[in-house]
């Protein structure tokens with residue numbers, strides 16, 4: 271039997287598919303009869319409750335990838351009050367998401383082990399865990415398999431579950447809508463169940479990509495694979511075929527690595543507007559911080575500043591990576607210092623170059639891709655696709671070459687969409703976000719990079735007011751923070767949100783958390799990105 275409370279106390283509304291309706295705090299209707307709340311089965315009363323008579327705070331987290339999982343772990347580790355945490359995750363894995371759900375050993379982290387602790391207040395946590403549980407030879411500079419990192423997050427979840435059996439619940443379900451009911455939030459799940467909470471945190475991760483413009487492609491083009499991370503993406507690829515990856519970022523690199531690991535023997539074409547592939551990490555010496563509040567507030571002014579530093583770095587025997595590393599701890603502040611038209615200019619002109627220099631790949635992966643490019647097993651192209659023609663034997667993709675301006679053709683067997691995540695939430699086919707937008711509880715940020723949030727992560731509604739119960743953490747905060755995708759940034763956000771929600775400072779903190787955490791980020795190790 272499914273028990274569901276109606277969105278607003280006092281009114282009874284039929285909702286599919288519940289058969290329990292809330293009348294007031296004490297009474298519910300089940301089917302055709304009415305019962306007092308105290309007559310409901312005990313396990314149902316204990317479930318899905320908001321702050322109860324004893325002042326228990328219930329926090330629901332929608333999304334159980336890295337962000338949602340570590341938020342749950344940190345909330346329960348630091349709770350000083352009666353707390354209940356419910357994580358709602360639609361996928362089968364816990365704490366892994368797309369990034370750490372891969373089973374492919376060649377899919378390596380693109381951040382060194384020293385920087386990958388999930389816990390902002392224990393920066394060496396992952397390093398110690400990996401040395402104990404994976405390989406004692408792991409060092410701070412190692413780039414470990416992402417599946418090992420997934421095991422790490424799962425182990426954190428398991429510890430939390432064992433130490434807080436009554437306070438922690440993991441629900442394998444999809445949140446499809448949400449309503450405010452008095453001082454509670456009710457989350458409606460795909461299964462028909464409901465979760466009632468005091469605070470709701472959206473930890474939704476990156477949204478799936480949109481389809482790039484491919485004139486000539488129809489909805490029934492079987493050789494086009496719209497989502498690179500789908501299970502079917504690689505299964506449909508024959509060993510000897512030629513393949514086109516649209517987009518040349520980390521997703522394409524991942525697919526190219528996975529294809530080779532499956533002994534794919536055809537040619538991999540990679541096509542994007544500029545044909546730029548991510549650079550690889552190399553060891554560099556530390557470069558001093560150079561950005562400050564008086565630095566230029568324009569995209570091109572910043573470019574000039576960085577170029578000047580790169581030139582100086584070269585004269586001192588190091589390279590641009592050291593300059594990028596020294597910029598990283600300031601990236602969010604730099605972004606926030608730019609006027610909106612300069613942010614737009616950055617997105618239009620600088621972003622592709624920023625992405626390939628900032629989001630680098632492990633040296634081993636860089637070596638593999640470099641070797642394949644040299645042998646033409648991978649071919650990178652720069653241009654704009656102008657036509658897509660699919661017949662029974664393959665696909666002909668025409669593109670306008672960026673350099674020559676001439677039309678070029680590629681004949682391939684499959685085309686896989688490896689463009690990055692869609693960030694404009696108006697364009698997404700996502701019932702939860704649609705429900706939130708329809709109720710005017712959330713709005714996109716002005717640059718359509720995600721959701722509009724206040725500095726503490728509270729979602730901003732359609733009228734510009736920050737929510738007192740709804741928060742976002744992780745990639746959808748890109749509009750306000752820019753850097754909000756990788757573990758080093760997300761764990762800090764998680765820590766700050768925990769402090770905000772619980773009204774605490776992390777143990778040992780003698781100064782405000784932000785200062786303490788930014789110290790972690792500014793530490794010498796942190797600058798070795």
Ligand SMILES: Cc1cc2nc3c(=O)[nH]c(=O)nc-3n(C[C@H](O)[C@H](O)[C@H](O)COP(=O)(O)OP(=O)(O)OC[C@H]3O[C@@H](n4cnc5c(N)ncnc54)[C@H](O)[C@@H]3O)c2cc1C
Pocket residue numbers: 332333334335336337338339358359360361366367368369370378379380381443444445446473474475476524702743744745755756757758
């Ligand atoms: C391939 C790849 C490799 C990466 N490698 C690194 C790396 O090496 N180092 C690094 O620091 N960062 C890396 N990143 C960045 C990565 O984004 C973050 O490290 C982190 O994984 C983001 O976690 P998340 O929980 O915010 O998002 P996700 O992992 O995407 O998790 C979001 C979860 O929310 C769930 N969800 C969404 N909507 C609903 C709903 N309505 N109901 C229920 N569940 C829902 C989804 O099923 C998903 O599991 C990588 C990213 C990718 C894609």
